[in-house]
Structures are given as structure tokens and as C-alpha cells.
Amino acid sequence: MSNQPTPSAKIEPLRKPRPCPECGHPSHREHYPFCSDRCRSLDLSRWLKGSYAIPVAEDESNPEDDGRF
Numbered sequence: 227m228s229n230q231p232t233p234s235a236k237i238e239p240l241r242k243p244r245p246c247p248e249c250g251h252p253s254h255r256e257h258y259p260f261c262s263d264r265c266r267s268l269d270l271s272r273w274l275k276g277s278y279a280i281p282v283a284e285d286e287s288n289p290e291d292d293g294r295f
């Protein structure tokens with residue numbers, strides 16, 4: 227059962243259009259995986275902001291001030 231011709235060149239499937247993670251629009255090849263440079267910088271700034279915003283864990287209950295002793 228070898229009546230299938232062997233392909234000389236492997237045909238690569240087209241890259242699936244991926245929606246822009248910022249706005250959901252189809253991503254642009256130049257700004258992949260974003261649709262535009264604007265969305266790329268938006269995502270970057272958000273990422274940077276997120277890294278700067280360090281959640282402060284303020285524990286109000288003091289374990290040493292238990293009052294059991």
C-alpha cells in the first residue's frame with residue numbers, strides 16, 4: 227500500500243492565527259503574538275507594573291500576642 231507519492235519538500239502548515247492577548251484581534255506577523263506595537267507595549271507595561279506591585283502581606287494577628295501565657 228505505497229501508492230502515496232513521497233513529498234520532496236515537507237509542507238509546513240500555516241501558523242494558526244493567534245488572537246492578540248491584549249485586545250483579541252488577529253495577531254500581526256510583525257508584532258507576533260500581538261496585533262500591533264501598541265498592544266505589545268501595553269502588555270509590557272502591564273507586566274512591568276505587575277512586577278513592581280509587590281503585594282504586602284500585612285498580618286494583623288500577631289502570633290506572639292496570643293495571650294495564652
Ligand SMILES: [Zn+2]
Pocket residue numbers: 246247248249250251260261262265
Ligand atoms: Zn491587540
